[in-house]
Amino acid sequence: xxxxxxxxxxxxxxxxxxxxxxxxxxxxxxxxxxxxxxxxxxxxxxxxxxxxxxxxxxxxxxxxxxxxxxxxxxxxxxxxxxxxxxxxxxxxxx
Amino acid sequence: xxxxxxxxxxxxxxxxxxxxxxxxxxxxxxxxxxxxxxxxxxxxxxxxxxxxxxxxxxxxxxxxxxxxxxxxxxxxxxxxxxxxxxxxxxxxxxxxxxxxxxxxxxxxxxxxxxxxxxxxxxxxxxxxxxxxxxxxxxxxxxxxxxxxxxxxxxxxxxxxxxxxxxxxxxxxxxxxxxxxxxxxxxxxxxxxxxxxxxxxxxxxxxxxxxxxxxxxxxxxxxxxxxxxxxxxxxxxxxxxxxxxxxxxxxxxxxxxxxxxxxxxxxxxxxxxxxxxxxxxxxxxxxxxxxxxxxxxxxxxxxxxxxxxxxxxxxxxxxxxxxxxxxxxxxxxxxxxxxxxxxxxxxxxxxxxxxxxxxxxxxxxxxxxxxxxxxxxxxxxxxxxxxxxxxxxxxxxxxxxxxxxxxxxxxxxxxxxxxxxxxxxxxxxxxxxxxxxxxxxxxxxxxxxxxxxxxxxxxxxxxxxxxxxxxxxxxxxxxxxxxxxx
Numbered sequence: 001x002x003x004x005x006x007x008x009x010x011x012x013x014x015x016x017x018x019x020x021x022x023x024x025x026x027x028x029x030x031x032x033x034x035x036x037x038x039x040x041x042x043x044x045x046x047x048x049x050x051x052x053x054x055x056x057x058x059x060x061x062x063x064x065x066x067x068x069x070x071x072x073x074x075x076x077x078x079x080x081x082x083x084x085x086x087x088x089x090x091x092x093x094x
Numbered sequence: 095x096x097x098x099x100x101x102x103x104x105x106x107x108x109x110x111x112x113x114x115x116x117x118x119x120x121x122x123x124x125x126x127x128x129x130x131x132x133x134x135x136x137x138x139x140x141x142x143x144x145x146x147x148x149x150x151x152x153x154x155x156x157x158x159x160x161x162x163x164x165x166x167x168x169x170x171x172x173x174x175x176x177x178x179x180x181x182x183x184x185x186x187x188x189x190x191x192x193x194x195x196x197x198x199x200x201x202x203x204x205x206x207x208x209x210x211x212x213x214x215x216x217x218x219x220x221x222x223x224x225x226x227x228x229x230x231x232x233x234x235x236x237x238x239x240x241x242x243x244x245x246x247x248x249x250x251x252x253x254x255x256x257x258x259x260x261x262x263x264x265x266x267x268x269x270x271x272x273x274x275x276x277x278x279x280x281x282x283x284x285x286x287x288x289x290x291x292x293x294x295x296x297x298x299x300x301x302x303x304x305x306x307x308x309x310x311x312x313x314x315x316x317x318x319x320x321x322x323x324x325x326x327x328x329x330x331x332x333x334x335x336x337x338x339x340x341x342x343x344x345x346x347x348x349x350x351x352x353x354x355x356x357x358x359x360x361x362x363x364x365x366x367x368x369x370x371x372x373x374x375x376x377x378x379x380x381x382x383x384x385x386x387x388x389x390x391x392x393x394x395x396x397x398x399x400x401x402x403x404x405x406x407x408x409x410x411x412x413x414x415x416x417x418x419x420x421x422x423x424x425x426x427x428x429x430x431x432x433x434x435x436x437x438x439x440x441x442x443x444x445x446x447x448x449x450x451x452x453x454x455x456x457x458x459x460x461x462x463x464x465x466x467x468x469x470x471x472x473x474x475x476x477x478x479x480x481x482x483x484x485x486x487x488x489x490x491x492x493x494x495x496x497x498x499x500x501x502x503x504x505x506x507x508x509x510x511x512x513x514x515x516x517x518x519x520x521x522x523x524x525x526x527x528x529x530x531x532x533x534x535x536x537x538x539x540x541x542x543x544x545x546x547x548x549x550x551x552x553x554x555x556x557x558x559x560x561x562x563x564x565x566x567x568x569x570x571x572x573x574x575x576x577x578x579x
Binding site: 029040049053054059070074075078081089 | 472478
């Protein structure tokens with residue numbers, strides 16, 4: 001059974017926040033989903049390899065040559081806040 | 095001549111023969127769009143000026159006698175999670191409400207190179223999470239057949255726009271049925287190609303091992319025409335497959351006599367609307383009459399596909415959504431005092447309920463205590479489901495099933511019941527888990543509402559799937575110009 005503390009802990013990892021009422025609703029939904037997920041326990045997966053990707057392509061490396069990327073202007077075009085040509089953030093060190 | 099009633103193929107031909115101009119085509123569709131959008135809300139952004147400019151360039155090419163691309167003059171809708179350079183790409187989310195990409199997705203680059211005209215960006219469930227296009231930050235899209243009902247999702251905007259003749263063809267993305275299910279609900283044709291056939295570069299990822307860009311149209315030939323333009327190896331996408339290019343139009347009309355079709359007994363035993371089932375059984379008889387060999391088959395682990403899909407997709411979603419932090423692009427909260435608060439407030443204010451729910455469950459299933467029990471277990475069951483399909487395709491060309499277990503449901507009917515909503519994808523998710531291809535085509539109507547038939551093929555067997563779909567469409571006359579509103 002999942003507790004409110006569990007939900008709050010997961011939300012911290014997800015960088016999301018919920019009120020206690022919202023957390024209670026999430027518990028209900030989680031319980032329903034977990035019951036459905038528990039069904040997988042019926043399948044015998046002993047000695048079965050997991051499939052994480054369908055295509056196992058060779059990862060090609062490009063030549064180590066300088067290529068043009070996004071310009072500074074383009075990279076900053078969608079930034080919510082920028083200053084002196086950088087993404088603006090709060091001070092993280094005094 | 096009523097241009098909007100033409101198929102994409104016909105538009106191209108009439109343009110080539112100088113019966114109409116590209117500007118005529120674009121203007122006719124913009125008129126239609128302006129009339130329909132008040133009711134439908136199938137588009138988030140309409141790129142009228144860009145479309146008219148593109149049309150003028152094509153008309154100039156014709157004047158000069160230059161060679162035209164295969165999509166010349168055809169108006170196309172692009173789902174709003176596919177990156178379009180200099181045109182807003184929102185993913186249906188407040189998070190990306192003002193995002194204007196500085197680069198182009200490969201598929202859009204290919205469409206432009208083929209002289210296709212992008213008319214706008216279509217509405218979708220937020221970050222493609224949903225089966226009804228009700229979770230979009232930009233409002234619900236309505237089903238053109240019955241505006242009280244959902245168009246399906248998450249490519250509901252693309253399916254509705256095609257059905258309502260706002261565009262001739264459209265791009266969608268399909269992670270668990272997001273092209274096929276809305277195609278079924280809107281009575282159009284929707285194809286999810288094999289994983290790796292079409293580049294995913296510039297598709298805003300939902301679940302990387304499942305997502306695939308695909309095509310929607312009012313008939314099978316139009317769907318094949320757009321597919322032809324967007325396939326091919328792309329070095330920018332590490333999952334793209336390097337193989338010979340097939341022409342999906344050539345050979346489309348070949349005979350289907352002798353094709354071996356399997357119908358999974360588990361599918362027909364599932365809980366579904368009896369009226370849907372009846373239409374599917376009728377369709378099976380049609381295939382028999384066309385000379386195909388239809389037999390009952392078994393996919394013994396199919397009942398576990400939905401739970402497997404949910405675990406794998408949410409796990410991938412939770413890591414994909416981590417990129418939205420309010421720093422480099424996207425929404426940033428106004429009130430915060432610490433860096434942590436900046437992240438938390440931005441994400442909490444800009445993500446909708448369904449997105450948060452999936453991030454939470456994905457994080458839960460990947461956590462140290464659950465990783466082995468939930469995520470790794472699902473990845474193993476995925477292997478078993480894939481092996482079931484592989485085995486069937488040793489003996490059969492095609493597998494048939496319904497696309498959705500129900501008819502298009504009413505707006506608001508399932509939004510408070512996530513599990514009921516997920517079940518709309520019960521027939522479509524196994525295809526994404528196994529990376530194979532499938533199409534949904536209209537196979538009949540129940541009280542005026544369309545039923546979709548899913549035709550499933552093995553990896554890279556799109557031509558077989560399209561051929562069978564084309565033969566069926568011809569037989570029942572439900573495609574193309576016969577579906578007029």
